[in-house]
Amino acid sequence: MALETATYISQLTATNPVASDSVSVGDDHIRMLKTVLKTQFSGLSGTTAITATEAEMNYLDLATLGTSADSKVLTQASGVVTIVGDVKITGTTPLLTIGDAGAEDTTIVFDGNAKDFYIALDDSADKLVVGEGSTVGTNSILTITDDTVTLGDGAAVDTSIVFDGNAKDFYVALDDSADKLLIGEGSTVGTNPILSITDDTVTLGDGAAVDTAIVFDGNAKDFYVALDDSADKLLIGEGSTVGTNPILSITDDTVTLGDGAAVDTAIVFDGNAKDFHIALDDSADKLIIGEGSTVGTNEILSITDDTVTIGDGAAVDTYLNFDGNAADFRIGIDDGTDKLEIGGGVAHGTAAGISMDVNGDMTLGGGIACADEVIGRPRFTDYAETVNVLGDLGGGTDTIDITAGNVVTATVSTATQTFTFTNPSATGKSCSFTLLLTNGGSQTVNWPGAVDWAGGSAPALTSSGVDILTFTTVDAGTIWYGFAAGTDMK
Numbered sequence: 001m002a003l004e005t006a007t008y009i010s011q012l013t014a015t016n017p018v019a020s021d022s023v024s025v026g027d028d029h030i031r032m033l034k035t036v037l038k039t040q041f042s043g044l045s046g047t048t049a050i051t052a053t054e055a056e057m058n059y060l061d062l063a064t065l066g067t068s069a070d071s072k073v074l075t076q077a078s079g080v081v082t083i084v085g086d087v088k089i090t091g092t093t094p095l096l097t098i099g100d101a102g103a104e105d106t107t108i109v110f111d112g113n114a115k116d117f118y119i120a121l122d123d124s125a126d127k128l129v130v131g132e133g134s135t136v137g138t139n140s141i142l143t144i145t146d147d148t149v150t151l152g153d154g155a156a157v158d159t160s161i162v163f164d165g166n167a168k169d170f171y172v173a174l175d176d177s178a179d180k181l182l183i184g185e186g187s188t189v190g191t192n193p194i195l196s197i198t199d200d201t202v203t204l205g206d207g208a209a210v211d212t213a214i215v216f217d218g219n220a221k222d223f224y225v226a227l228d229d230s231a232d233k234l235l236i237g238e239g240s241t242v243g244t245n246p247i248l249s250i251t252d253d254t255v256t257l258g259d260g261a262a263v264d265t266a267i268v269f270d271g272n273a274k275d276f277h278i279a280l281d282d283s284a285d286k287l288i289i290g291e292g293s294t295v296g297t298n299e300i301l302s303i304t305d306d307t308v309t310i311g312d313g314a315a316v317d318t319y320l321n322f323d324g325n326a327a328d329f330r331i332g333i334d335d336g337t338d339k340l341e342i343g344g345g346v347a348h349g350t351a352a353g354i355s356m357d358v359n360g361d362m363t364l365g366g367g368i369a370c371a372d373e374v375i376g377r378p379r380f381t382d383y384a385e386t387v388n389v390l391g392d393l394g395g396g397t398d399t400i401d402i403t404a405g406n407v408v409t410a411t412v413s414t415a416t417q418t419f420t421f422t423n424p425s426a427t428g429k430s431c432s433f434t435l436l437l438t439n440g441g442s443q444t445v446n447w448p449g450a451v452d453w454a455g456g457s458a459p460a461l462t463s464s465g466v467d468i469l470t471f472t473t474v475d476a477g478t479i480w481y482g483f484a485a486g487t488d489m490k
Contacts, residue, residue: 459484
């Protein structure tokens, strides 16, 4: 009888039982097989069937999982699965999912010797958190929610991102004690800050005695905006080296354009339809305001030495317009008439108050109100005086107002006529007027008591005709000197 002794599968003999064995030894083989299976698979103590196929069972690579009790790479105890060794997920689109969409936190904890760290879903806050420690939500370093990445957890500590370079380190950080966002050189927050932001202020530099610059690295040209610390100037220049080719510099209360080089310097206003420039025409030593973007073309105004020039010699009108609320005025050259005009409005030739030719001869297009002030040494040609026409008086009292004209005409008719004189010049100034009186002798005429007549008596007036009377005062009308310049004029 061929019956081996076996406790494990490896001890079974595949050729047993042999054909010569009697049927009566079969029960011995069956009992031995039961013993082998129960001993070999001693862990299968339940009543659940194992449904894995042979292919699935073959997926278990014992060389990887371990071939002895102390080399198990995958163990489970109290609901915790422990993996010993590396884990690799491969495939066309490998996916590792942590969590089952339940309302609980999900975490990967890095169990360090001195410090622990975690990456977790803080499910109650709907945030992805990277933090220090092993408890989700404590000491969070970085959180992500919606479209926001937050660095720090609101604690009174500095928070920074350090760029660990080969030769130099840099950081972007919150200096919590100073309430500033810093960009600096090094790895320690607050040292060598290059840029700081607090409230509504952006500060470049840290107060050290060094130049600080923003450089614009162009394809063909570089530019910079910088503090030239040695010169205490803010510079805008061409190139990348502070102090070379400055275009604009600011110090104290002074803004300087240019760097003293023999080149034109300009501010160009690039308009939609027209351009304009304010520029130093260095070759002509002139400050120019002009139309266009090329210095020296279409000059509107130029300044050199003690001279301000308006216009560039072109055959066009040139003027200054004063744009008032209710009325406009102008001073300019009417190039068509070659005259300088001062006038009302903005169009040459209209309402010209004063026009002057190249010889200095002026034409007044309006009146002059001198307010009792002096016009010295005039020479009048073809002048006229204003006539104050009183008309037919018809008796009663009538006033001769000197401000209404220094030549007065009046007619005496139906009743006694009384005259009063008003608004003479102030004391110390001579004031005169001429009265052309018609039919003065037809009625009684009463004169102001301040009139002193030639010979002490008023002249006899013509009853039907014209008399000419002249009155003069030098003391504001206290005394009027009167005389007949001519009576009964024919």
